[in-house]
Amino acid sequence: MSEPPALPRRAEDLERLEIELLLEGVFRRYGFDFREYAQASLKRRLWRRVYAEHLETIAQLLDRLLHDPRCMERLLLDLSINVTAMFRDPSFYVALREKVVPLLRTYPFTRIWAAGCSTGEEVYSLAIVLQEEDLYEKTRIYATDINEAVLERARTGVFPLDKMQQYTQNYINAGGQRSFSEYYVAAYDSAQFSRSLVDNVVFAQHNLAMDRSFNEFNLILCRNVMIYFDKALQDRVHALFYESLETFGVLALGHKESINFTAFADRYEELDSNERIYRKVA
């Protein structure tokens, strides 16, 4: 017989065991693999769900998850909604216009992957930039997320009206060329964005942790998504992106993410180091 593993001694050890069991349970019951998500934010979100369900322990949450698929849907929302804004980091969109758009112009047709698009704020921002640059008609955007429910929200193109002041300011700082209000119609407390922005968008479920490449792209946007993954999973997703980019394809990450310490660092050149925009060269 093999030695039994070290038994949990402290409360934190027990909590870690509960989290491991929960993630294993979720994977084997529903097929969603969160086992390589970054610990600290994962733990915060799990506890938030524990309290929202009026439970006391993570083990109790596992019990409910196993027996109640609706509880799993709620947890999936907790784990997949990444709060973002339209034109978050306006300087990124300026760089997109100045450095990436000219590259995209050289193609007769452009495929873009917005990976981990959550509720779609970034997809609509991207579509606006492409429309203003007269590129949208020859572009297809594949917007994917692990969670069908957030994709459904993204498809509707409805965002809270009280955000529009901030988004308008972002849009102006991002080099917007029109009046931002041309893109939406206000109704009650919502802003309904123009359907023309999603004419060339395909929303589809895709799990970065598990699914394979599904096309070859000229541009992949994955901003502030991999920050929720641990290093091993980040490496795998980088392999997936590398495989999914055509040569000279562009990869855009969040402001505080880097490919410098991944296995693919020397396969890309920097198009814009501040904005973390990279171009596949090898």
Next chain:
Amino acid sequence: MNYELIAIGTSWGGLQALSRLLSDLPAEIGQPIVIAQHRAVESPEGALARLLEQHTDRVVRDAEDKDTLEPRHVYLAPPDYHLLVEAGSLALSTEDAVQFARPSIDVMFETAADAYGERAIGIVLTGANDDGAAGLARIKGSGGVAIVQDPDSSERRRMPDAAIAAVDADAILRIEEMGPFLYGLCCEVARA
């Protein structure tokens, strides 16, 4: 006890307090320092780091996702991100603002408490809201050390007051007293 991490939270008045604290900090203190300072979303890239770097010979910079915590480095929560502490490294998040703040001091403190437990030192400095109080209580509850800037000597006293109300602080200090106190914790105790 060997302390391995110093976590500092501040808001209004933080720049001056942090500048003074870092310039006074004895060179022997090698523990990595993480700082959550509330600041405007549109603050220019790296501006706070450059200002603080003028007051210390430590490396000061905005944290990047998955940064490894290095000795004598000072990591700032970037504007519009939460800074989360893991064992030996950092992670970022764009989850909802907590009490209207992103970065949230509470989030950074709570994750520091989880990752470092009794090896964490938490410090609440001047500020005009209650962020940091709950997180400091978590650090103290996990066996770590809770230090609060003396409210009477703080540019804004609300944040230190809230921390003192929430935690039985190990020390309530004027900013100029913090360097020597940290030296005692980080250097002398370790040697004894």
